[in-house]
Amino acid sequence: MTDRLTQLQDAVDQLAQQFVAAVHFVHKRHDYQTLGPNDKVREVKPEEMQQTIDPLPAEDFQAGLSELSRDLITKEQQIEYLISMLPGLQNSEEDQEKSIKELEEDLKAAEAQRLEALKEKDEILAELDRVIQSIHRP
Template sequence: MADRLTQLQEAADELANQFIACFYYLERRHDLEPFGPNDKIPDLKPEQPKEVDSLPPDVFQAGMVELARDLILKEQQIEYLISNLPGLDNSEREQEQLIRDLEEELKVAEAQRLEAVKEKQEVLAKLNQVLRGIRRH
């Protein structure tokens, strides 16, 4: 499973893609209606491609509602991921103390590792002595 920052980045990318899909839907599926009294809708020639592929108003509205719901869900997912990032509830001083504590734990673990490596080398040396002793007999 991806780490939290990767999940957050992927969710933000998905949200951007959803915004683009919403703009595309609104641009391509709306009714051609004039905004003002001087606006005119040009007549298309049969060989001209349509600028929009209008949907019935109720279908268009239902599509907008669904897209809006998807945007809200994605935004809530992003908020949830952000709220679960480490350190948001800690002050800078607490985070620095946590780092110092972790550094101390790391030093202890490193000392234990070095001790284990030393012990391993001693056991290998003893094993070599035993094997040499067996060969001589």
């Protein structure tokens, strides 16, 4: 499993990609409409329109916007959760050092167990080798 900072960086990268996808969707799939009383929609030739945008029906466009919005909110919440899991201001430097020392002790204990298991394995292999060598054919 990757560390929290890598997960956070991946999530931020994914959020940026989602923003780009959302802007691209809005740019390519919107329909022309006026926003104010003085606005005018310029006439676009059909072949020009196909190159620039491919409008969706209003309901489909709104559904797409809703889905993209939900995805962005979900990713933002995931990022917030990952950030909350990082050691921060609530953990003082002393607390972090204490946690590191405890982890070092756990690592030393695990290494001692590993070395003991290797030693036991070698002893068992040596015993097995002696037993095999002591067997004679009748």
